[in-house]
Each structure stands twice: as C-alpha cells, then as structure tokens.
Amino acid sequence: NAGVMQNPRHLVRRRGQEARLRCSPMKGHSHVYWYRQLPEEGLKFMVYLQKENIIDESGMPKERFSAEFPKEGPSILRIQQVVRGDSAAYFCASSPITDGDEQYFGPGTRLTVT
Amino acid sequence: AQRVTQPEKLLSVFKGAPVELKCNYSYSGSPELFWYVQYSRQRLQLLLRHISRESIKGFTADLNKGETSFHLKKPFAQEEDSAMYYCALSGRTGFQKLVFGTGTRLLVSP
Numbered sequence: 001n002a003g004v005m006q007n008p009r010h011l012v013r014r015r016g017q018e019a020r021l022r023c024s025p026m027k028g029h030s031h032v033y034w035y036r037q038l039p040e041e042g043l044k045f046m047v048y049l050q051k052e053n054i055i056d057e058s059g060m061p062k063e064r065f066s067a068e069f070p071k072e073g074p075s076i077l078r079i080q081q082v083v084r085g086d087s088a089a090y091f092c093a094s095s096p097i098t099d100g101d102e103q104y105f106g107p108g109t110r111l112t113v114t
Numbered sequence: 115a116q117r118v119t120q121p122e123k124l125l126s127v128f129k130g131a132p133v134e135l136k137c138n139y140s141y142s143g144s145p146e147l148f149w150y151v152q153y154s155r156q157r158l159q160l161l162l163r164h165i166s167r168e169s170i171k172g173f174t175a176d177l178n179k180g181e182t183s184f185h186l187k188k189p190f191a192q193e194e195d196s197a198m199y200y201c202a203l204s205g206r207t208g209f210q211k212l213v214f215g216t217g218t219r220l221l222v223s224p
Contacts, residue, residue: 003157033211042118042200042214043158056211091158095210103210105150105158 002026004094004106005074012112019079019086021109024109025094032075033103034067037089049075116141118201120215128223135186135218137175137201145203147177147184148212152198161186161199171195177196191222 005024012020025032030051035043045059049069060067064082068073079086089110093103117140127133131201139145152221162170164177164184175186193196205212 035212040216042120042216043202043212045211045213048211083146094147101210102160102163103212 004092004104006090006092006106006109008109009107010017010110010112012114013082014048014114015083019082019111019113021079021090021092021111023024023077023106024074025092027107029094029096029104031093031095032069033093034075034077034093035093037091039088041060043091046077055093062089079111082111084113085110087111087113088108116145116205116213118213118215120199120218122136122218123216124219124221126221126223129193130190131196133188133191133220133222135187135199135201135220137184137186137215138183139184139201139203140172140201141182141205144207145205146210147175148202149173149175149184149186150200150202150214152200154192154197158200162201191220193222193224196220196222 007022034046034048037043047060047067048056052071064080066078089108091108094104095101095103119138136190147164150158151161152158173188175184177184198217202212206211208222
C-alpha cells in the first residue's frame with residue numbers, strides 16, 4: 001500500500017490561473033479530508049468528502065474553492081483565479097470506511113502563486 | 115470555539131535530557147486529543163492518541179481535563195526525536211475533523 005498520494009508535489013501558478021490538486025487515498029479508504037497550512041500556521045481543515053458526497057465544507061473559502069471525490073479517480077481540490085494569499089501547503093488525508101478512524105496524510109502539495 | 119495552543123515554536127534540548135512539549139486546548143465538550151509528528155522530508159504521521167494510552171517511541175501524553183492540557187513528554191530525548199510536533203483535537207461528532215496547533219519544532223543536539 002503506497003499510502004496517500006498527492007500530485008503535483010509543487011505547483012506554481014500566476015495570479016488569475018486555476019490550480020488543481022489531486023489526492024489518491026489509500027486503498028480501501030473512502031473518506032478524504034483536505035487541510036491547508038499557511039506559513040507559520042498549523043493545518044486548517046477545509047473539507048471532508050466521501051465518494052460522490054461533500055460531507056462538511058465548513059472550512060472552505062466561500063468563493064473560488066471547490067472539491068470533489070468522484071466514484072472513480074482521485075479527489076480534486078480546485079482553486080480558481082488564484083491569488084497570492086492562496087500560496088500554502090495543501091494536505092490530503094484519508095481514513096477507512098468507519099467514521100472516527102485514524103487519518104493518514106499525504107506528502108502535501110506546495111502551491112506558489114506568483 | 116475549538117482551539118489548540120502550542121506556546122513554543124522551538125524547543126531545543128540536549129540528548130538524554132527530558133522533553134515536554136506543551137499543548138493546551140479549548141473545546142466545549144469531550145474532545146479526542148492527538149499528537150502528530152513530521153520528521154524531516156516525511157509526511158505527517160500519528161504519534162499517539164489519548165484514548166489508546168500507549169507509549170510510542172518513549173513518548174507519553176496525559177489528558178488533563180482540569181487544565182485542558184495534553185502535554186507530550188519523554189524522559190530521555192534522542193537525536194532521532196528531532197522533528198515537528200503538532201497537537202490536534204477532534205470532537206466526538208462521528209468523524210475526525212482535526213483542529214491543529216501551530217506546531218513545535220523539537221531539536222535534540224548531541
């Protein structure tokens with residue numbers, strides 16, 4: 001089991017472009033969480049998804065950010081019209097079928113907006 | 115409001131010295147508390163959780179509800195303990211929406 005995979009590991013975008021971050025959960029895991037870490041801060045919860053469902057998006061900015069976890073394929077965090085303040089490390093975690101299980105983290109994607 | 119506070123950004127000790135990484139929390143209810151660790155060039159991983167009451171790599175942490183603290187302790191630090199440590203909590207709402215502290219970097223010198 002290769003663990004949670006995230007790609008790309010580093011992403012550079014100019015202001016106004018779109019950023020797509022991908023997360024493949026561990027085999028057998030159907031829960032995905034996205035967190036954002038701004039410089040000098042801790043990880044902050046953004047969104048919790050199960051296959052084809054958004055369960056909790058209370059941490060997502062109201063505009064420009066969206067997330068999905070389709071029936072097939074990885075979970076995608078999409079940021080439209082990126083701004084400098086979106087520069088951060090974005091971490092994905094997955095957990096097994098049962099709620100409340102341990103979350104396993106991916107290596108993160110570092111987004112830099114120039 | 116849910117909050118986790120780690121007052122120290124950096125803790126520097128010598129090998130063999132005791133270590134205590136502080137964590138205080140605020141939560142209206144009975145949270146579950148965790149310590150995560152991130153070694154250099156590795157991903158964040160769970161070190162221990164309060165409900166398991168285990169000692170992992172010589173580290174222990176006791177939940178003190180009166181002081182709302184969950185400090186991480188080790189009696190004799192090793193160089194390989196050098197890493198970033200994050201305290202986190204989740205509410206008992208059926209899934210783990212983790213709230214993290216800002217982290218403490220532990221540096222163990224020979």
